[in-house]
Amino acid sequence: MRTSTATVFGLLSLLRPRVLAQTYDPSKTLSIGIVLFPGFQPLDVIGPLDIIQILSGSHNMTLSMIWKEIGPVWARAPPRRTPPPANSSLPIAVYPVQAPHIVATHTFNNTPPLDILLVPGGMGNRVLHENNDTVIEDFVAARYYSELQYLLSVCTGAASLAKSGVLNGRHATTNKAAWAWPTQFGDGVKWEPTARWTEDGNIWTSSGVSAGIDMTYAFFRALLGAAVVDPVINAMEYTPHTDRHWDPFSVVHHVPGADTSGPLGDCVGPAGYEYECPRKNTASTHTLVSPINELPLIAK
Structure with a gap:
């Protein structure tokens, strides 16, 4: 981000109280925006x-899908300028044969006022960074300090939040397989190495990809209530992780400072129901069936 822009938004952050935003008012329309970019991670967007x-079937909501241009945005990332170092934590999937398109309905210039903004991750945000393209960071900062009630990120989308300055001094997390890249950004960000998701005031961040579904469930459950959101999750037949501190992938991907004493497995079931867990691993040490060094290589 340009220094002048960062300075202005940094000063604004001192004026904005770090408290939970106002609760949902059912008499008003909830305006939601999701950022897109070439090379977004599909489940980061589609899961939430x-x-x-x-939820929009029973609650007044509008949705803006946002990119530079209106029209289809491809989930396949553009080529990198320089070959990245190998990442043994991920399988080969740099240039998949197929990738979905999602249609952007608005540009960064004509998006209406928003209550909630979600920023996904994906290989494409590295390409934007290599090209010094700060369009997402500029948009995040401008909207956060002027109007947003809540700001959410999934996976390496936390990098955009950190680069925008809104995470300075706050708790956050990100994709554990790509931990080193997003955590280099921001000033005084309290990166949590063991967290499925984090909540700090009105900013929520999640770990990698599927963790965005758990964060989104927890977020809307806090905003709209369990009676509204639990039936939605059960209709999806999704069993959510409800403990934000459960994070085995910080162990799998050797994140510095990760808590290695907790169980790798988690007992999950339908939302809002009590259920018994047949067994639970409480060992303090873990043996990986497929060691990380046996996985194929991928570009970070």
Whole structure:
């Protein structure tokens, strides 16, 4: 981000109280925006979007899908300028044969006022960074300090939040397989190495990809209530992780400072129901069936 822009938004952050935003008012329309970019991670967007879509059947919501241009945005990332170092934590999937398109309905210039903004991750945000393209960071900062009630990120989308300055001094987390890249950004960000998701005031961040569904469930459950959101999750037949501190992938991907004493497995069941867990691993040490060094290489 340009220094002048960062300075202005940094000063604004001193004026904005770090408290939870106002609760949902059912008499008003909830305006939601999701950022897109070439090379977004599909489930980062589609997972939370499925919850939002179902909720919009019973609650007044509008949705803006946002990129530079209106029209289809491809989930396949553009080529990198320089070959990145190998990442043994991920399988080969740099240039998949197929990738979905999602249609952007608005540009960064004509998006209406928003209550909630979600920023996904994906390989494409590295390409934007290599090209010094700060369009997402500028948009995040401008909207956060002027109007947003809540700001959410999934996976490496936390990098955009950190680069925008809104995470300075706050708790956050990100994709554990790509931990080193997003955590280099921001000033005084309290990166949590063991967290499925984090909540700090009105900013929520999640770990990698599927963790965005758990964060979105927890977020809307806090905003709209369990009676509204639990039936949605059960209609999806999704069993959510409800403990934000459960994070085995910080162990799998050797994140510095990760808590290695907790169980790798988690007992999950339908939302809002009591259920018994047949067994639970409480060992303090873990043996990986497929060691990380046996996985194929991928570009970070």
